[in-house]
Amino acid sequence: DLCLEWFAGAATVGITAGTSTPDALIDSVERAIREMTAHPLEGSSHPDNSFELNAA
Structure with missing residues (x-):
C-alpha cells in the first residue's frame, strides 16, 4: 500500500x-x-526509473 503523505x-x-x-x-x-x-505517465525505462514531482 502507498500513502500520498509519503511523497x-x-x-x-x-x-x-x-x-x-x-x-x-x-x-x-x-x-x-x-x-x-x-504526475503524468511519460513512459519508463528499466532499470533506472526516476521522475520529478511538482512541489505543492
Missing part, C-alpha cells in the same frame, strides 16, 4: 526492486505513484 514535499521519487521482481509490478507501483501525485 509530500518530494521532488524526486526512486523505486528500487530486486532482480526477481516482475517488471509489471514495478510498472504498477510507478503508475500508482504518478496517479496519486497527479
